[in-house]
Amino acid sequence: MRSRDRILANLEGIYRESFDRAKTGSDERRMADLDNAYMRDQLMLEILLDIRDLFAVAPAAPSKGTSAIEKLEALRRLARGG
Known part of the structure; x- marks a missing residue:
């Protein structure tokens, strides 16, 4: 699995290249x-x-593991910002 930093660096590289072309063209x-x-x-x-x-x-542990519903609830809280 690719690291978070590598993925974000790839995104930045793609945009940086396009941004530099636009800057060179004064766009x-x-x-x-x-x-x-x-x-x-x-x-x-x-x-x-x-x-x-x-x-x-x-x-x-299986008995104390997070259920799919608990994971979805955590995701909902994350999406709402808290």
């Missing part, structure tokens, strides 16, 4: 669009990585 509108898209995609990707991490954790 300020494209630069602003890329900035906004990068922030949106970074947030969405971090949420997906949090979900991946949430489901990747193995329960300590």
Whole structure:
């Protein structure tokens, strides 16, 4: 599984390349669009990585393990911000 840092670095690299091309062409509108898209995609990707991490954790013991419903409840709380 790829690390969180590697995935986010790949995302940044993709946007950085496009941003630099727009900057070279003095396309300020494209630069602003890329900035906004990068922030949106970074947030969405971090949420997906949090979900991946949430489901990747193995329960300590079957009797005390987190049920699927408990995991979904934790995900709902995470999505609501608390």
